[in-house]
Amino acid sequence: MFSIIKSLWLVFLHLFRKKATIQYPEEKAYLAPRYRGRIVLSRDPDGEERCVACYLCAAACPVECISLDAAEREDGRRYPGFFRINFSRCIYCGFCEEACPTYAIQLIPDFEMGEYNRQNLVYEKEDLLIDGEGKYHGYNFYKVAGLALGNKAKGEAQNESPPVDPKSLMP
């Protein structure tokens, strides 16, 4: 009996509590930096596309929503000729980001992608490509990748720069 009255009183006090509701279009919820939302293609610090068109993201994608075509520049660097993500299929699992060897494809904290026309959910490369480096600053795949061959250590061959020590905390 006492517990009933007590719970009535406690619930009544909740009238004056701060409400948990976030009134969405006016107020926005906090999204963590690693929130998995819209997918972007980032660039390396030199402003070049990070994507090397290895198809790993398309292979990792469980719903087959990524399609791309590899192309090659005159200097031999690969880039995607077209890169297309169908966001009406995408499940925002982030596997493409995990598969990407160059940190090119990234999921960012933005989910406001509603469209009236379903066809508009298919994003082309120009829609996906951003000017910045996304979540991984200062990372350049070509500066940390590569093989030592024969007499040359890693990064010593022509047109190569010495690799960054990923274990060092110094810039």
Place this chain on the structure above:
Amino acid sequence: MNPTVQTLLITLVILFTLLNFAGVLIWVERRVLALLQDRLGPNRAGPFGLFIIVADIIKIFTKEDWVPPFADRKLFILAPAIILFTVLLSFTVVPFAPGIVVLDLNVGLLFFLGLSSMGIYSTVLAGWASNSKYALIGGLRMSAQMFSYEVFMGLSLMGVVILAGSLNLTQIVEVQRGMWFIIPQFLGFLIFMIAGLAETHRMPFDLPEAESELVAGFHSEYSSMKFGMFFVGEYIGLTLISAMIVTLFFGGWLGPAWLPAPICFFLKTFAFILFFILLRAALPRPRYDQLLSWGWKYLLPLALINLIVTGAIVLMTGNPQPN
């Protein structure tokens, strides 16, 4: 004014107010319940989200009005009409203010008790006519719950009747001019409130429609406006119980002189409706056997003790309100 025209006018005004009030209660309940649960509730459509009522009504009217092929068609259609009919008819004896009462019956209280018992037919027939398991279980629960709670619902009011010396609701209110019956009849008030809650099958006692066990209980098979009638019937029933509590224990329209009588009545009734919403937010649903044993083992003896003690005191001190 012609008395017939006057009665007709009062009836129409009361009907209009009640049906609209039931609509507003949908919004009130959703908002208050939300506030009690640290939410905001519907606040988008119109000022304070009031137009949610319009949206609800449009939705409920445009749904497919479907009678299941396995249902008992006649009873199925009759059932929702009964609840609305009995509940609205009960309001004829409720005195909203001096003179503003449709039917000033000298057995008003009995009329109210009789109609509230009639209301059971609605849920039981709905459960039976739906011809489905959950609906039938809901209907059965309703009948058992009603049979047990009806008994002391009537008994708990007998104390009031002894003190007032009348079954006429207007007279019962007039007698409370000196002291509201909540003070001498506190036990009766508690028992009547619990029984009334069970009667309207509101939240703590919503076993007939317990959605976590019985889908929607007795109205599982109902759609469209037939469901809407159960819904509106429930809200008007809530209003009725609140109005009856106010009439019998809280001095009806009596209040400070500067407050017009109907507004005073309305405010008291509304306070009780809000209290019932608080009950809904705070209390869990008891188990079915707990509900019944509670009724028979505690509330019925308490109601009898209340009746005997009140009668004894009135006998000893002589008739308090010579009639």
